[in-house]
Amino acid sequence: MEKLVEEIRHRFKPKIRPIEWRGDRLVLLDQRVLPFETRYIETKTVAEVAEAIRDMVVRGAPAIGITAAFGMVIALKEKKPKTIEEALVTLSSAREVLAKTRPTAVNLFWALNRMYNRALELAGKTSSAAELTDMLEEEAKRIFEEELDAEIRMGLYGAEMLEDGDVVLTICNAGGLATGTGLGTATAPIYVANIVGKRVSVIAPETRPWQQGARLTVYELIHNGVPTTLIADTAVGFVMYRRLVNIVMVGADRILLDGHVYNKIGTLNEAVLAHEFGIPFYVLAPTSTIDPLSKVDDVKIEERDPDEVRTARSEQGRVYVTLRDVAVLNPVFDVTPPKFITGIITERGVATQPLAKNLRRLLKS
Numbered sequence: 001m002e003k004l005v006e007e008i009r010h011r012f013k014p015k016i017r018p019i020e021w022r023g024d025r026l027v028l029l030d031q032r033v034l035p036f037e038t039r040y041i042e043t044k045t046v047a048e049v050a051e052a053i054r055d056m057v058v059r060g061a062p063a064i065g066i067t068a069a070f071g072m073v074i075a076l077k078e079k080k081p082k083t084i085e086e087a088l089v090t091l092s093s094a095r096e097v098l099a100k101t102r103p104t105a106v107n108l109f110w111a112l113n114r115m116y117n118r119a120l121e122l123a124g125k126t127s128s129a130a131e132l133t134d135m136l137e138e139e140a141k142r143i144f145e146e147e148l149d150a151e152i153r154m155g156l157y158g159a160e161m162l163e164d165g166d167v168v169l170t171i172c173n174a175g176g177l178a179t180g181t182g183l184g185t186a187t188a189p190i191y192v193a194n195i196v197g198k199r200v201s202v203i204a205p206e207t208r209p210w211q212q213g214a215r216l217t218v219y220e221l222i223h224n225g226v227p228t229t230l231i232a233d234t235a236v237g238f239v240m241y242r243r244l245v246n247i248v249m250v251g252a253d254r255i256l257l258d259g260h261v262y263n264k265i266g267t268l269n270e271a272v273l274a275h276e277f278g279i280p281f282y283v284l285a286p287t288s289t290i291d292p293l294s295k296v297d298d299v300k301i302e303e304r305d306p307d308e309v310r311t312a313r314s315e316q317g318r319v320y321v322t323l324r325d326v327a328v329l330n331p332v333f334d335v336t337p338p339k340f341i342t343g344i345i346t347e348r349g350v351a352t353q354p355l356a357k358n359l360r361r362l363l364k365s
């Protein structure tokens, strides 16, 4: 495995850099305006980082986690605390601000806790706030590097499920844009398969209301040379009925130990339909997306601005597609019960049915 990981690391050259750390600022590719415009946003304060996550300049569970980790470093660089105690207070309030940005993707809380716990650990080892800042910067960079490593491993496990000529159905954007690395989770097996010579193509549903599929997945995959066909969300059942797809690969925002998967709204529809038509349905996520504590009804499903549904994002900006004052329900994630899932692919291996037992086993390995 290690040799293959190195080979893929060497051979995968991402064409898109959604997150770049520049020592004192985080540069983010603005996903609100893709694919029409390539614009970068610089964030140098905690408030700017929080706003970038909240307004989805950066989005996707792993990318949100990585951004929040650097947000903790930015907090220290912004405030320049003189003592360790002051540094911990700064980090604690930054954690609070960043944790309020989006509620569903667990990688956000995972990354904030990892950074804060590392600070507590380092506080016992150094009395210099400047040194603590440097070491936390290293921790954030490590989180970013570990994500790419995890994705290469998921890519290798997932590519084994793909045959030459396969068509993969996905949802939303669980690609390099959503993880910051350029490789992605659900897209990693597709890129890896193509690297090792299997021709795999993708059917991407547009993913209303924010159109992550139409705007981001299409842009990313085509940029990376993967043949991609866009469908309306409502065409998912038909493409399965006609066997136009062989397998489903999606990402996740949170996975519970019993195998419930939270992901972009519409994932549940795909999972139920795949189950009905006997099409394998795989979820790909790093173990940082596994929430070992929550139960299914504890998890908050984010509801966003009604105008996301009333409008569409076009080359001309946002345009209304309905009455401006119509009542709207806009839950942006759903939850898929374990019985509809063939397997969960992580960097530690693949958990198949029964998921509750095999996920736990995988985490212990």
Ligand code: MRU
Pocket: 059, 060, 061, 062, 105, 171, 172, 173, 174, 175, 178, 179, 184, 185, 186, 212, 250, 251, 252, 253, 263, 264, 265, 332
């Ligand atoms: O609202 P978004 O765009 O942040 O939602 C993203 C998703 O639902 C992705 O599928 C998930 O975060 C996995 S990203 C590798």
